[in-house]
Amino acid sequence: xxxxxxxxxxxxxxxxxxxxxxxxxxxxxxxxxxxxxxxxxxxxxxxxxxxxxxxxxxxxxxxxxxxxxxxxxxxxxxxxxxxxxxxxxxxxxxxxxxxxxxxxxxxxxxxxxxxxxxxxxxxxxxxxxxxxxxxxxxxxxxxxxxxxxxxxxxxxxxxxxxxxxxxxxxxxxxxxxxxxxxxxxxxxxxxxxxxxxxxxxxxxxxxxxxxxxxxxxxxxxxxxxxxxxxxxxxxxxxxxxxxxxxxxxxxxxxxxxxxxxxxxxxxxxxxxxxxxxxxxxxxxxxxxxxxxxxxxxxxxxxxxxxxxxxxxxxxxxxxxxxxxxxxxxxxxxxxxxxxxxxxxxxxxxxxxxxxxxxxxxxxxxxxxxxxxxxxxxxxxxxxxxxxxxxxxxxxxxxxxxxxxxxxxxxxxxxxxxxxxxxxxxxxxxxxxxxxxxxxxxxxxxxxxxxxxxxxxxxxxxxxxxxxxxxxxxxxxxxxxxxxxxxxxxxxxxxxxxxxxxxxxxxxxxxxxxxxxxxxxxxxxxxxxxxxxxxxxxxxxxxxxxxxxxxxxxxxxxxxxxxxxxxxxxxxxxxxxxxxxxxxxxxx
Ligand SMILES: [Ca+2]
Numbered sequence: 001x002x003x004x005x006x007x008x009x010x011x012x013x014x015x016x017x018x019x020x021x022x023x024x025x026x027x028x029x030x031x032x033x034x035x036x037x038x039x040x041x042x043x044x045x046x047x048x049x050x051x052x053x054x055x056x057x058x059x060x061x062x063x064x065x066x067x068x069x070x071x072x073x074x075x076x077x078x079x080x081x082x083x084x085x086x087x088x089x090x091x092x093x094x095x096x097x098x099x100x101x102x103x104x105x106x107x108x109x110x111x112x113x114x115x116x117x118x119x120x121x122x123x124x125x126x127x128x129x130x131x132x133x134x135x136x137x138x139x140x141x142x143x144x145x146x147x148x149x150x151x152x153x154x155x156x157x158x159x160x161x162x163x164x165x166x167x168x169x170x171x172x173x174x175x176x177x178x179x180x181x182x183x184x185x186x187x188x189x190x191x192x193x194x195x196x197x198x199x200x201x202x203x204x205x206x207x208x209x210x211x212x213x214x215x216x217x218x219x220x221x222x223x224x225x226x227x228x229x230x231x232x233x234x235x236x237x238x239x240x241x242x243x244x245x246x247x248x249x250x251x252x253x254x255x256x257x258x259x260x261x262x263x264x265x266x267x268x269x270x271x272x273x274x275x276x277x278x279x280x281x282x283x284x285x286x287x288x289x290x291x292x293x294x295x296x297x298x299x300x301x302x303x304x305x306x307x308x309x310x311x312x313x314x315x316x317x318x319x320x321x322x323x324x325x326x327x328x329x330x331x332x333x334x335x336x337x338x339x340x341x342x343x344x345x346x347x348x349x350x351x352x353x354x355x356x357x358x359x360x361x362x363x364x365x366x367x368x369x370x371x372x373x374x375x376x377x378x379x380x381x382x383x384x385x386x387x388x389x390x391x392x393x394x395x396x397x398x399x400x401x402x403x404x405x406x407x408x409x410x411x412x413x414x415x416x417x418x419x420x421x422x423x424x425x426x427x428x429x430x431x432x433x434x435x436x437x438x439x440x441x442x443x444x445x446x447x448x449x450x451x452x453x454x455x456x457x458x459x460x461x462x463x464x465x466x467x468x469x470x471x472x473x474x475x476x477x478x479x480x481x482x483x484x485x486x487x488x489x490x491x492x493x494x495x496x497x498x499x500x501x502x503x504x505x506x507x508x509x510x511x512x513x514x515x516x517x518x519x520x521x522x523x524x525x526x527x528x529x530x531x532x533x534x535x536x537x538x539x540x541x542x543x544x545x546x547x548x549x550x551x552x553x554x555x556x557x558x559x560x561x562x563x564x565x566x567x568x569x570x571x572x573x574x575x576x577x578x579x580x581x582x583x584x585x586x587x
Pocket of ligand 1: 099100101102103104109110111112263264265
């Protein structure tokens, strides 16, 4: 659509440039077909553009000079059309700047004009401020005076802070603008202003000067893909500067009172710039012109995605693709999200939800936050998909339940999802630390089994008494271990046998030593592979076939000190110490 409009306008402007006619350009606007909707009848988004029109129409033009401002002033049109008076204070004799952009009726032309100028090189400036970005197709001036020998058209894209030249016009381009008269636009200088003297075709009085922003620019047909050219046609302000008045050299009959600038129409063809995401511009509550953005875009020029549509980066709509903004997936639990470029690069989805509500959490608000669990009967998008854990303040060890099942962490003897009742065989107490106790046991709180067991097996200290009382004493090297049904089987190399009594005769060499798994878990004893230990224990009557290490067994890592002590115990045993009934503990 844009292309079509551009070319229609190019056609129209070319025509105007070569045929200085008084026809209005409005007849060309009527042929424009604009897309007034941003969605097709199936609801699919497609590129949409605000109406192409004369965007200067009825706008105020700021001018640096208007005739009759300093009192009535005589001016002459031509020697045969006669003279008149301009007086800014008298409406019937005034030629105000509003005449530049009023209805252009060829049979009743209204002209803005200056006083006749004493200095033929006096600059007069016209500025059109659009208030927002527009895509400019052409700029057209219709004269009711001699056309200036030199003038320039500029545009600003920052509300007049800086200006870019669009086109220069001069009788002597090199002298006036240091530009060649016959400049050519190529791919390398598409956004460069050229200079021409083609505006000086006769007759020099009246007629038009028109500039088309894309005429002769090689990339114009592919403007969708050319950001430089897109920027080139964009403007917030247009400035025209008349720099040199016409006539005094070429027309010997020209009188001084004929040397003024007069323009009957200043028109600018273009569209409100909305990047293909709006079909019209409207005034916002502050009275500022803004795009009526669709495709989930926002901003004055639809130049960004709306707050909740951050799943992919913003893009301009093209003829083939609306490039609409896509909503974040927040499972109906968030109103805001942000774009994460890294996630977009990795997954093709860049939306990250902010402030998940309804007790949800996660990038897509797709799970329940801590302290809540999923109601399996409801979809995650349901407002009540997450239920508070509601863990019992006395019965549970914390407030955070399992996110899937809702099970709270219960204290010993407590059960129920929220830990609000005693297990079978347990009874209630008034103690917060142990709200349920074992009915069979005493009233003391049941302690953690593992800790209790482990406390009982604190290492026994070796003494001569204990040495004497036990059935065997061996030095072993731990070679291997294996789990066998509640037992840990250690394969050891018996390196020395210090004593043995009872049925389980021990010899130097390979042997298996058995420890209950629960004792191993409590590190009683703690056997490490490839280490040497002294084991002093009993031959337990019910485990005749096995050498069992249990909680009455003394296990000490082998060392020189232990070796000396064991040697001492052996000497004492030989002296008959163990036969005495009066052995002191901790000898
Ligand atoms: Ca007019």
